[in-house]
Amino acid sequence: MKKDIIVPKVEGVYVAIVHEYNAIYKTDDWNAYIINDKDVNLDMVLIVTSGYSENKITATFRKKLEKLPAKSYAKIELMQEDLFALNNTFKVSFFEGNQMFDKTYLFRKNTVNLKALQTIPLMDVKGVLVK
Template identity: 30%
Template sequence: MIKDLPENNVTDIAVAVALEGENVQSKIFHVYLINQKNEPIENVLITSKGYGEKDGEQVKTSTLRHMFPQVDARAFKQVELIDEQTFGLANEYWVSYYIGNQIYDKKFIFLPESIVDANFIRLPIVNKPGVMIG
């Protein structure tokens, strides 16, 4: 039965963590969904959670859910604020969306310690410094 499902490959969709600003005590980061397609995506559902080991103990964050009716072509949506303290965990974003009547989904995982200045690029469309998984 599973072999009968269409293989809808996710392309030109990315999740990014962008540096918004900083002060003496901390940096402010937001997570963005970036649609690099030349067509809009609809009924976008994103679940986010963090998990891993911190100070020798297993840690899990709350699971958050976000919904956007539409993300326009070559546009982005701000998903959530992300705390620097979670950068030592795996941060998972599961994105599902429709194009027409076809559903697409993909899991994007920022591995522990991957959100660091050395990995920053200029994010497409968002035009801010950050780390992107596409």
């Protein structure tokens, strides 16, 4: 029965869109990262991203990480600024021990911008964070 299914709450795992300098191309880029602020490793991390609005939808992007070590982060994807006019979702599933966790992170349209930058945990950069 549905009432018997226990859905554990995800804590200590975040998604951030970071504004950083790309030394190779000499540009300021926006990159999405997953952050594991927990004291344990995450296994089989699956990330599905997409953007949408009332009349537009992006392609779906999928990424898999075999392991995301404790107190670390990994780049998910480069993000074009045009995408910030859309709602952007990051559906994240992972195993912690033998238990599966799942959470959807939503960056609402027009919330990712230079005025919204804040310090990102574990990273020495500024960006927009969703917990």
